[in-house]
Amino acid sequence: MRLRRYVLLRVLQFVPVTLVVIVLNFLLIHLAPGDISLLLAGENADPAYLALVREKFGLDKPFLEQLWRYLVQVASGDLGLSFRSRQPVLGEILEKVPATLLLVGTSLLLSVAIGTWVGTWIARRPGSTLDSAVSFGAVALFSVPVFWFGLMLILLFTVEIPILPAMGMTSLDGPRSGIGYVLDIARHMVLPVAALMTVSVGQYVRLARTSVADVLGEHFITTVRAIGFPERTVLQHYALRNALLPVVTVLGLQLGLVLTGAVLTETVFSWPGLGRMIYEAILARDTPVIMGAFIVMSLTVALASLVTDLVYAALDPRVAL
Amino acid sequence: MYPRILALAVAGAFAMAGTAFAQGQPATLVVPQTGEPKTLSPNMASDSHAFGPGSNVYSHLVALDWGIVKGTSAYGDLAESWETSADGKAVTFKLHKNVKFHDGKPVTAHDVKFTYDTIIRKKYPSFVVLKNVREIAVPDDHTVVLHLTDPETGFVPMLAQVSTWTAKIYPKHLWEGQDGFEGGPHLNAPIGSGPLKFVRWEKGGVVELEANPDYFRGKPKLDRLIYRPMADINVARAEFDAGRLHYLPYDYAPPLAEVPALRRNQNIKVVFTPSHFSRDIQLNLARPPLDKREVRQAIAHAIDRDAMNKLAFNGLWTPAIHASVESQGEWINRSAKFPEFDKVKAEKLLDEAGLPRKADGWRFAVTVTPPNFVDCKAMMEVLVQQLRQVGINAKLEQFDQATWFRRQFEKNFDISCYFTRYGPDPDAFREHFATGGGRNFQSFSNKELDEIAAKASVSRDKAERKKIYDRIQEIVVSELPYINLFNEQKTTLLRAGWDGFMIEESGFDKSLTWFGFYAVKPPGR
Numbered sequence: 001m002r003l004r005r006y007v008l009l010r011v012l013q014f015v016p017v018t019l020v021v022i023v024l025n026f027l028l029i030h031l032a033p034g035d036i037s038l039l040l041a042g043e044n045a046d047p048a049y050l051a052l053v054r055e056k057f058g059l060d061k062p063f064l065e066q067l068w069r070y071l072v073q074v075a076s077g078d079l080g081l082s083f084r085s086r087q088p089v090l091g092e093i094l095e096k097v098p099a100t101l102l103l104v105g106t107s108l109l110l111s112v113a114i115g116t117w118v119g120t121w122i123a124r125r126p127g128s129t130l131d132s133a134v135s136f137g138a139v140a141l142f143s144v145p146v147f148w149f150g151l152m153l154i155l156l157f158t159v160e161i162p163i164l165p166a167m168g169m170t171s172l173d174g175p176r177s178g179i180g181y182v183l184d185i186a187r188h189m190v191l192p193v194a195a196l197m198t199v200s201v202g203q204y205v206r207l208a209r210t211s212v213a214d215v216l217g218e219h220f221i222t223t224v225r226a227i228g229f230p231e232r233t234v235l236q237h238y239a240l241r242n243a244l245l246p247v248v249t250v251l252g253l254q255l256g257l258v259l260t261g262a263v264l265t266e267t268v269f270s271w272p273g274l275g276r277m278i279y280e281a282i283l284a285r286d287t288p289v290i291m292g293a294f295i296v297m298s299l300t301v302a303l304a305s306l307v308t309d310l311v312y313a314a315l316d317p318r319v320a321l
Numbered sequence: 322m323y324p325r326i327l328a329l330a331v332a333g334a335f336a337m338a339g340t341a342f343a344q345g346q347p348a349t350l351v352v353p354q355t356g357e358p359k360t361l362s363p364n365m366a367s368d369s370h371a372f373g374p375g376s377n378v379y380s381h382l383v384a385l386d387w388g389i390v391k392g393t394s395a396y397g398d399l400a401e402s403w404e405t406s407a408d409g410k411a412v413t414f415k416l417h418k419n420v421k422f423h424d425g426k427p428v429t430a431h432d433v434k435f436t437y438d439t440i441i442r443k444k445y446p447s448f449v450v451l452k453n454v455r456e457i458a459v460p461d462d463h464t465v466v467l468h469l470t471d472p473e474t475g476f477v478p479m480l481a482q483v484s485t486w487t488a489k490i491y492p493k494h495l496w497e498g499q500d501g502f503e504g505g506p507h508l509n510a511p512i513g514s515g516p517l518k519f520v521r522w523e524k525g526g527v528v529e530l531e532a533n534p535d536y537f538r539g540k541p542k543l544d545r546l547i548y549r550p551m552a553d554i555n556v557a558r559a560e561f562d563a564g565r566l567h568y569l570p571y572d573y574a575p576p577l578a579e580v581p582a583l584r585r586n587q588n589i590k591v592v593f594t595p596s597h598f599s600r601d602i603q604l605n606l607a608r609p610p611l612d613k614r615e616v617r618q619a620i621a622h623a624i625d626r627d628a629m630n631k632l633a634f635n636g637l638w639t640p641a642i643h644a645s646v647e648s649q650g651e652w653i654n655r656s657a658k659f660p661e662f663d664k665v666k667a668e669k670l671l672d673e674a675g676l677p678r679k680a681d682g683w684r685f686a687v688t689v690t691p692p693n694f695v696d697c698k699a700m701m702e703v704l705v706q707q708l709r710q711v712g713i714n715a716k717l718e719q720f721d722q723a724t725w726f727r728r729q730f731e732k733n734f735d736i737s738c739y740f741t742r743y744g745p746d747p748d749a750f751r752e753h754f755a756t757g758g759g760r761n762f763q764s765f766s767n768k769e770l771d772e773i774a775a776k777a778s779v780s781r782d783k784a785e786r787k788k789i790y791d792r793i794q795e796i797v798v799s800e801l802p803y804i805n806l807f808n809e810q811k812t813t814l815l816r817a818g819w820d821g822f823m824i825e826e827s828g829f830d831k832s833l834t835w836f837g838f839y840a841v842k843p844p845g846r
Contacts, residue, residue: 038726040367047730047759049449056444084368085359086503095524151555159563166560167551168526172351267552272357272525276552280356285723 010306014299021298022074022291026067029287036285040083057083070291079292084284089292093274099169100273103266104258106189107196112251114197115204120240122205123212124231135209138202150195150268157191164190167270192269196262200254207250211243244315252308256301347544348843350819353551353560355572361509361522364436364487365502367446372486373548374528376836378423379489379513382414382433382465385481385745386837388829390595390648394745395481398833399428399490399514409472409779416463420514420537422492428514430465433457435493437467443501447488450479472779474786475746482745485834489513516541516839526550541839542821542846567819571811574695577635583814590815593637594824597744599646600696600807602689602704603729603737607764610685611735615674617801620736621660622667623711624704626806633699634807641805644794645743648808652747652787654794659804667711683714687735693722697738700806704736729762737762741803747790748778754797765802818844 037053054060058069073080079089122131158166165171165188174184215221216239224238225231266275274293281289313319352373359368363375384398397403400414420428434457441451453473458466469476480488491502492512499505511519516538517530528548532541551557554573561569569575571594575583583591610616626640642661645653660666671677676684689705691697701717708715715736720728728734739762742749751774752758756766770793777789797803813824821840823832828840 036723038723038730049444049452050730052444052448082359084366086365087360099525147553151553151559154556155559159559162563166556168549170523170526172349172527172547268556270549270551270553270556272523272550276357276525276550279552 007306007310010309014302017302018295018298019071021294022071023067025291025294026070029285029290030063030066032285036083036287074295079295080288082281082289083286084289089288092277092289093292093296096272096274096277099271100262100266100275101258102185103189103192103271103273104196104262107193107200108251108254108258110193111197111200112204112247115201116208116240116244116247118201119205119208119210120212120235120243123209123216123239124235126209126213131209134205138205140202141198142200142202144199145264146195146199146262147264147268149198150192150265153191153195154268166191169272192262192265192271195269196265203250204247207247208243211246212239215239215243241315245312248308248311248315252304252311255307256304257297258300258304348542348846349545349547350543350568350838350841350843351547351549351566352568352838353557353566353570353573354548355550355552355554357525357550358522358528358548361511361519361528362502362507363489364440364447364491365443365445367487370548370550372834373836374519374530375489375511376485376515376834377517377530377546377838378511378515378519379491380420380428380515381481381484381489381834383477383481384484384833384837385478386485386823386829386832386834387594387596388832389597389744391826391829392648392650393830394478396830398484399433403477405477405781409474409781410469411466412469412477413464413466416465417537418463421535422495422514423512423518423533424492424495426492426494427462428490428492429462430459431462432490432493433465434459435497436488436491439491439496439501440488445487445502447483447486450476450483451488473748474778474781475748478745485836516833516837517543517546538839542842543838546838561814564816567816568822569814571813571824574812575814577637577812580635580637580812588817590817590819592813592815592822592824594811594813595639595646595648596809596811597646597648598740598742598809599641599805600700600809601641601739601741601803601805603734603739603763603803604801605732605734605736605763606802607732608735610674610676611687613674614800615670616676617804618660619667619670619674619711620708620713621801621804622663622670623707623713624804624806625662625707627662629700629703629707629806632703633696638696638810639808641808644797644805646805646808649743649747652743652790654791657791657794657798659798659801664711671711671713678712682712684712686714686716688718689715689736689738690718690720690725690728690734691738692725692740693719694738694740696807696809697740701738704738732762732764734762739803740809741805747786748774750774750790750793750797751778754793754802761802763802765800767796767800770796816844 037050037057037059040053040057058066081087082089082092085092118134122134125131154166157164169185169188171184175181221234221239224234263275263279265271266273267279278290278293281293354370354373356370358371358374359366361371361374363371363379381398382400383395383403385393385395399416399420401417403412403414405412416430422428437451437454437457440447441454453469453471453476454467455470456468458468460466495507495512496502496505509522516533516536518533520529520531522528530546532544534540557566557569557573558575560566580591583589604611604617604620606612630636630638630640639647642658643653643655644657671684678684687708689701691701698719705715705717729737741753752760754761754765754770755774756771773789774793777786780786811824813822815822819841821828821842823835823837831840833839
């Protein structure tokens with residue numbers, strides 16, 4: 001019962017959060033200099049035609065009126081039509097969600113799993129050569145710009161040693177169903193997932209290493225060891241569980257960003273996801289698409305933080321909801 | 322590190338021989354695009370990534386392509402011929418018979434009328450040109466008459482130009498139930514009458530087209546055309562170097578510094594294509610001291626085009642000293658030249674204009690604003706240095722494209738790099754230099770020019786028009802609302818063995834639009 005009330009309350013909080021996000025984004029987009037109608041009207045528009053375009057898209061209305069109209073429209077569940085395709089924004093966004101979820105989700109899960117495992121493993125002997133080497137490597141990895149690293153992967157694995165595809169999600173003449181289709185997509189995922197992971201895995205290594213090392217210094221671990229539990233049980237059952245909280249926090253934050261996609265990675269690897277869509281929409285000042293994407297993202301972040309809090313409570317009985 | 326790997330990749334490409342397509346094996350061309358189309362309905366919005374698929378699936382009434390640089394201002398696509406009435410207020414088009422849409426239905430004059438009527442009613446982008454159309458008559462199935470409100474000599478070339486982007490002929494029988502061209506079953510599954518047929522669009526991925534065996538000009542040599550989004554220029558270049566792309570469009574142009582090395586590679590064709598645009602600078606006449614003619618003359622004298630060419634373009638572009646570009650051929654007035662490079666004269670003119678060097682060495686300050694084009698940026702960096710040498714305190718300021726455009730329209734600039742248009746019809750001068758012209762951002766106003774340009778716009782006497790446009794060029798090089806610097810030039814890379822692309826002479830006048838692949842010949846075909 002208490003849980004249900006808690007969840008309900010948190011969901012209600014989404015409303016003001018979303019409202020603030022909309023107003024803020026609307027403000028920011030309209031503060032940006034430049035004229036959308038010039039981009040919409042095309043190559044050889046004259047001033048008379050520009051005025052027509054402004055009228056057609058409601059760009060000639062005062063700012064507050066535009067904002068009010070937009071809010072009313074969003075309240076009725078309509079994110080509007082894309083300026084460029086004249087198609088519903090919600091449909092355009094939902095169409096891109098699976099590709100992004102697949103790419104960013106996979107790399108996130110792999111990063112957490114591998115990062116935590118490596119971090120826990122080196123935490124056993126803090127200060128050893130191995131620890132220093134891995135920690136140094138981890139810092140180095142998350143300092144690498146992802147688009148550069150992606151490009152290097154492409155040059156190495158598609159040009160020098162051409163064994164993997166560099167772009168898109170499927171092969172031109174590949175299978176369109178069955179296990180062959182799944183394998184084709186998996187092959188296309190290798191490089192972008194590797195690029196994304198490389199950057200985020202270091203973070204989890206550092207995080208897991210620090211918090212596991214901290215926990216290992218606590219009295220209860222000494223007690224557990226004194227009882228004579230094997231080291232593996234000490235690490236996995238006692239140390240790791242207690243050390244996981246910060247990892248879950250960071251994972252929760254990043255989970256919220258799953259839908260923002262990976263703009264740079266998706267661009268380099270021509271991945272058909274949300275990130276690339278937002279990038280193109282921003283370049284073209286397709287305001288309804290940008291706004292729609294921001295709303296969806298902010299809801300995901302809010303949702304992810306709710307899930308994180310619930311997981312927290314499950315992991316640590318001391319946390320009361 | 323990166324250039325070295327790239328060099329390795331280029332070396333690797335040397336080893337790859339141009340592969341010919343055997344008979345029976347489909348000849349496929351993959352065309353990279355920097356973005357994905359928003360829809361496959363090119364008529365309803367200016368969507369630059371939909372122009373490619375649209376131009377090959379649909380036909381046009383009249384078309385033009387890069388053949389414009391050799392003097393073709395328009396040629397018939399669906400139109401077999403056309404004739405303008407004596408008063409210049411009606412253009413009658415005779416259509417090819419036996420042209421069929423991809424669903425087998427014939428293309429008739431009713432489809433043309435339906436398409437243009439819809440564009441005019443919905444004020445879609447090509448309304449810019451079609452707004453002069455008062456009424457469209459269809460006397461028979463293969464004749465369409467466009468009645469114009471005002472006589473306009475450049476109407477057909479302008480219609481041909483706008484058709485390359487957004488005035489494709491849609492099938493009436495499939496679209497009449499729709500409100501405009503914005504929805505319905507054929508929005509993203511187009512049925513046209515062009516040389517290629519739509520196969521599939523994998524959202525986020527490729528758009529696939531295949532040869533139309535029943536095309537009225539004959540089946541294209543290319544069997545399959547694939548548009549593939551590749552946002553990253555370096556990735557597309559790596560794919561080209563690895564031999565997986567046969568065509569690297571000019572949107573992905575390599576740095577000109579690499580061109581000599583690329584030219585030594587026998588497996589690669591480097592194609593330079595001129596255009597009917599120049600690269601120039603506009604001077605804002607509403608801003609002192611640029612309102613003084615002597616100051617503009619001094620600026621023109623301060624510019625060394627050859628040095629600029631070497632520094633910005635590795636010496637590979639063609640400087641422009643006339644108020645036109647080479648592609649305009651007979652329309653160029655070769656005796657009207659911009660002031661030649663002469664620093665001493667420039668300084669003298671500035672002194673006489675009452676702008677001596679002050680104690681700090683500067684005469685006055687100007688801001689130079691390039692649009693977001695690689696070539697303009699490279700040129701303007703050099704221009705700033707050249708102006709500073711004669712005591713003009715020039716500085717560079719950059720904006721994103723939308724902001725830059727708005728500032729131009731608001732006439733909020735001192736000196737801007739610009740892309741003046743001279744074709745498809747020389748009436749283009751009016752847009753740039755007539756008082757109140759749509760692209761006269763310089764606030765230039767000259768009574769004589771206004772009068773004669775208006776006259777030339779409706780004249781059908783070519784000799785008379787030539788005389789007028791010669792005079793206009795004289796006025797422009799003497800009054801200097803702008804200073805022409807270079808002929809615009811595109812750089813495209815092709816694999817050896819491929820031929821007939823729109824940007825090559827072998828593709829001129831038969832590519833059907835800037836984006837058409839109809840003339841392409843794969844190796845071995």
